[in-house]
Amino acid sequence: MSRLHDMGGRIGDGAVNPADNAIYARDWHGRALALTLAAGALGAWNIDISRHARERLSPRDYMNFSYYEKWIAALADLLVERGLVSEEELRRGAAAGASEAADRALRADDVAAALARGGPSGRSIEAPPRFAVGERVRTRRPARNILVDQGHTRLPSYAAGCAGEVVICHGAHVLPDSHAHDLGEAPEPLYAVRFAARELWGRAEHPGDTVTLDLWESYLEPEA
Template sequence: MSRVHDMGGRHGDGAVNPADNAVYAEDWHARALALTLAAGALGKWNIDTSRHARECLSPKDYARFSYYEKWLAALADLLVRTGVVSEEELSSGHATSVSELAERVLKAEAVADVLAAGSPYERDGTAPRFAKGDRVRSRHPARNTRVSGGHTRLPSYAAGMPGEIVLLHGVHVLPDASAHGFGDCPEPLYAVAFSARDVWGEDAAEGDEVVVDMWQSYLEPV
């Protein structure tokens, strides 16, 4: 079963507006991003864990929250779940004691260097099974095979589709494992081109492609 966030290609949501290029529609959006990055620097979770936390919001909340409201709601869940703050502290807005993580706080003068360094997810690992030009089919259904309802980067709209390898990105951390504490479990990562008409039907223009990054375990040979 898919979660509410897996809505790519769903009818009724309207077209994407390419003119909507605002960085922050509201002043507090920048603060929400800053707070999320600062909390992530405490080292209690990784980017895949945080993505899954947003996916696990209740369907009612996910549907009514704006983009950065989703970020804040998921962050609150992570902070309590990992013991960074208690529910009491979160509700009151005040700490009851000095946190053992206080020494790991991301100071303002370090932010630029930390962001510039990033968090590389490329790893050493097994040799790729596929090469550029190989025909493949994506796994169906689109689900985490390790954890029921777990995180995956395989979108439902691209599940079970025939495609072609167009690029090998190297070996990268597998999000399906990383989000749930199983370690990196690195796999080759490919860019796979699918016929837009196979994915979207006759509404798509003839000859258009949809290119999706997919880990090796998402794919099988055709």
């Protein structure tokens, strides 16, 4: 079953406004991002674990929270789960004492270099890509993590069972379905797959509309 965050194509949520490109709507939004980056630099989790933490918020909170409220709520969950902060410290708004992770704190002078390094992505593997550019493929159905029940995946439910064409092979990249659950990087070939909009939605605003998704090899099979 999909979680509430997997919302693509759902009716009733209003139109997307492409002109709304404000970075921070409120002053505290930038601080929320800074706190999330600083906590991530402690090395207690990876980017896929942090994404999954946001997905695991309760449906009521997920729908009521703003974008950065989701970030802060998920961060609080991770800090408690990984033993970096206690629930009592969160309620009190103050630490009980010096943290053992203090020596791993991200310093202001190191922020630019840390951001430039980015997260885990490209990796080397011995196996050649299974699919070639121009090949027709179909995504697996249902769109779920096959390693962990109800686990994180980057295959959206609206694309499950749909046929498309490989347009780029990005090389091997860390598999989020494994990485989000501390099961290792398990790198696989990653492909850009182009779908006709009507394949995904049943109809298209314009006949030539397409949607391109980056999908891992284990999400795909040859089109029958």
